[in-house]
Amino acid sequence: MFIGHFAVAFAAKKAAPRVSLGTLVLAAAFLDVVWPVLVLLGIERFRIVPGFTAVNSLDFTYYPWSHSLLMTIVWSLALALAYFAWSRDRAGALWVGLVVASHWVLDFVSHRPDMPLYPGGSDKLSLGLWQSVPATFAVEGSMFAAGIALYVRATKSRDRTGTIAWWTMVGLLLALYIPGPWASPPPSENAVAVFGIIALAIFGPWAYWIDRHREPASQRVSEPPRS
Ligand SMILES: [Zn+2]
Numbered sequence: 442m443f444i445g446h447f448a449v450a451f452a453a454k455k456a457a458p459r460v461s462l463g464t465l466v467l468a469a470a471f472l473d474v475v476w477p478v479l480v481l482l483g484i485e486r487f488r489i490v491p492g493f494t495a496v497n498s499l500d501f502t503y504y505p506w507s508h509s510l511l512m513t514i515v516w517s518l519a520l521a522l523a524y525f526a527w528s529r530d531r532a533g534a535l536w537v538g539l540v541v542a543s544h545w546v547l548d549f550v551s552h553r554p555d556m557p558l559y560p561g562g563s564d565k566l567s568l569g570l571w572q573s574v575p576a577t578f579a580v581e582g583s584m585f586a587a588g589i590a591l592y593v594r595a596t597k598s599r600d601r602t603g604t605i606a607w608w609t610m611v612g613l614l615l616a617l618y619i620p621g622p623w624a625s626p627p628p629s630e631n632a633v634a635v636f637g638i639i640a641l642a643i644f645g646p647w648a649y650w651i652d653r654h655r656e657p658a659s660q661r662v663s664e665p666p667r668s
Pocket residue numbers: 442472473508544548
C-alpha cells in the first residue's frame with residue numbers, strides 16, 4: 442500500500458494526540474524506510490516486472506528483514522521502546538508500535554503472496570488486492586478518506602501554515618498515488634529505492650512541520666461563562 446499507510450498515521454493522531462504526526466508517518470512507513478536501504482545495500486531484492494500486478498510492476502522476491510512478520514514484530518517493539526525511552530509516554534509508545542505493525546497487515550492485504558513469516562521461512566502470504574485497480578482504489582481510497590476525517594476532527598490549525606501544509610500534503614499524496622496504475626514502469630530497481638528514500642525524507646519532516654502548526658481540537662476549550 443502507499444496512501445493506506447498514511448491513512449493509518451492520520452487516524453492514529455486521534456488515539457495518540459501527544460505523538461507528532463511526523464513520528465506516526467515514519468512509524469507507519471517504517472518497513473519501507475528499512476526496505477530501500479537494504480535494497481541499495483544488496484541485502485534485499487525485488488524485480489521490476491511490467492504488469493506484475495494491476496497497480497504496479499514490483500515483484501518482491503526477497504525482503505525478509507524489512508517485511509517478514511517476525512521482523513515486523515521486532516521493528517515494532519524496537520520503535521515503541523525507542524519512543525518510550527525518548528518521551529516517557531507509555532500510551533504514545535504503544536501506539537507507535539501498533540502503527541509500525543499495521544504496515545505488515547496492509548501490505549499483507551495488497552501484495553501478491555510474497556510476504557515471509559520469518560527470515561528463512563518459505564511460506565509466503567498475502568491477499569493480492571493489487572490484482573484489481575478498482576478494488577485497490579476502493580479500499581485504499583476509503584481508508585485515506587477515513588484517516589483524513591479522523592485527523593481533521595482530532596486536530597485544528599494554530600495558524601494558516603497548519604491548514605495549508607496539511608492539505609498540500611494530502612493533495613500531493615493523491616497526485617502521486619492516483620496515476621500509479623497507468624504510469625510506465627520505473628527505470629530501475631535502484632531508482633525505486635532512491636525514490637522511496639527521497640519520498641520519506643520529504644513526507645516525514647513535512648508531517649513534523651504540520652504537527653507544529655496544529656493542536657488537539659479539544660485544547661483551548663473556552664471556559665463557560667461564570668454567572
Ligand atoms: Zn511495505
